[in-house]
Amino acid sequence: MPIRVMLVDDQVLLRTGFRMVLAAQEDMEVVAEAGDGQEAVDQLRTTPVDVVLMDVRMPRLDGVEATRQICAGEPSEAPKVLILTTFDLDEYAFSALQAGASGFMLKDVPPGELLTAIRAVHNGDAVVAPSTTRRLIDRFADVMPVSxxxxxxxxxxxxxxxxxxxxxxxxxxxxxxxxxARLVLSEATVKTHVGRILTKLELRDRVQAVVLAYETGLVRAGTS
Known part of the structure; x- marks a missing residue:
């Protein structure tokens, strides 16, 4: 069964571009589109979706609040949300991750990277590894809640x-x-450690682990 994708963006031209890219993939299908967060939330009540590509700044209901509502249900039933953002929207990225998004990409991401990200979040992974993530975290560190x-x-x-x-x-x-490579362990061992971390901290995925690490001060922006 192909990955069922919903496109949520108030710019029709952007949705059209994303739809053309996804339509060329045998393992993906655009099953719904929405021009704002409220329309997305409403459609999801009747339309089965696996992955939502979510814009942030939209009328009526923004992507952060829409993501929060979408992810508020049972994790096994809620679709994965992949935020599409731009550098001038950095202040929203952390809130979107807190709201339950499985990651975020820049809107000008190469098509191949976007497709890889969609497949990754559909498989239960989180898109937190790209260098853009580290740069974004550094840039919006000042607006992170202080605990x-x-x-x-x-x-x-x-x-x-x-x-x-x-x-x-x-x-x-x-x-x-x-x-x-850093810890001189096998990749399978690292995967086991990550799984235990998520279980012990009652977290859904790696994105939530990143958020918790920054919220608690365990790691600070700029750490390398």
Whole structure:
């Protein structure tokens, strides 16, 4: 069955471009389009969708609030949301991740990278590894909510020293392969560590792990 995609953007021309790219893929199908967040939320009540490509700044209901409503249901039933943003919308990116998005891409992303991202989030992964993610995190660090550090999140105490080390590297945008090379571990071992981190912290995916690491002060923007 092809990946069922919804396009949500108030610019018809952009939706048309994305639809043309996706229509050329045998494993993808655009099943719905919406010009704002409210229309997207309404359509999802009756239209089965696997992945939502979500713009951020739209009339009536913006992409952040729409994402929050979409992801509020059962994780097994809610579609994955991939935010499409631009550098001048950095201040919304962190809020979108908090709201439950599985990642974000720039609107001028090459078609191949967009298709890879769609397939990744559909498979349960999160798009947090590209260098654009690290740059965006650095740029909107000033608007991140300030917490009392990891002392305010005792659940971090559930992690072993190795798991905390892996979480730090995940938060820096490293892939499993890159983490394996850094720690001299097999990629399968790293994947196991990441799975245990998500389970212990009751997180849905790597994006939520990145958000938590920054919220708790476990890692700061600019860390490398």
């Amino acid at each position: 009392g550090g990891d002392r305010a999140h005792p659940e971090l105490d559930r992690l072993t020293d190795r798991e905390r080390e892996v979480l730090l590297l995940v938060a820096q945008g490293l892939s499993n392969g890159e983490i394996a």
